[in-house]
Amino acid sequence: MTVMIYQQGEHEALWVQANRKELVERIGRAIREDGTVQPLQGLHLYRHSVPPEPVHSVTNPSVCVVAQGSKEFLLAESRYRYDPFHYLLVTVDLPTVGQILEASKERPYLGFRLDLVPTLVTSVMLDAGHASPRDRTDVKAIDVSPLDGNLLDATVRLVRLLDSPTEAPVLLPLITREIVYRLLMGEQGARLRHLATPEGYSSRIARAVERLRHNFDQPLRVEQLARELDMSVSAFHQHFKAVTALSPLQFQKRLRLQEARRLMLSEDLDAQGAAYCVGYQDASHFNREYKSLFGVPPMRDVQRLREEVLTYSDR
Structure with missing residues (x-):
């Protein structure tokens, strides 16, 4: 009996190791240049050969998996680091700061994010016979947990669909449902159940x-x-x-400042114009809050970001 248990454990370890290797190979093959692509509905792939500057964005409800390298999300005073052995789950739109920690030309950062639709989570909950949470306590909307073998296997099969365009429309919804089921059955199941339930x-x-x-x-x-x-x-x-x-005010402020940054970068608005578009009436107030979040005044920040993009594109 002891020998059988040992052999089973060894076989599972080899299976997990093979899946991790395959995930690296398939994502690396699917996205050969640094950047982001969305090859399938709701599936986002990432590749970076050098750690970029921290990225301020709104992260949608999703599960994030790293195939190679590591990444960190900052929310308020908390840090959430994940790598090939851990996944990140976000269940509410959150204004976060993402920072890739490990990336190089020899071993680029490779990862993916799968969007989670609340109605799908509710549907899987019903199919699995999960009752709605009885308590009305709060559950934070982001956390990191170990990536177990079954969840990893489902993510690998999802990425395999990139090489099967005729099968993807049929199998993508099925494998996505399995991933949601694995999340519901895992360490963060309560997080999904609370935030997909109308009560509470x-x-x-x-x-x-x-x-x-x-x-x-x-x-x-x-x-x-x-x-x-x-x-x-x-x-x-x-x-x-x-x-x-x-707080609600802090949340709104981050949304406003991130959108103002986008407007100045992509639509060439000046600081005053961007401030007005996102709801600020006082330009000096906008400048102070922008510097507090991003570290430098608006136009200097935008100039720096544009220079970084040019430097990065010349590599």
């Missing part, structure tokens, strides 16, 4: 996040938003921060 505070905070994302350029009326969610103002603040690690 977490799903109400998810609705508040969606509202803020769509109306970030409008004045923040916390009292009205709390009333629409059937919560007191103090409870809304408490539960919003428990789920997102930010």
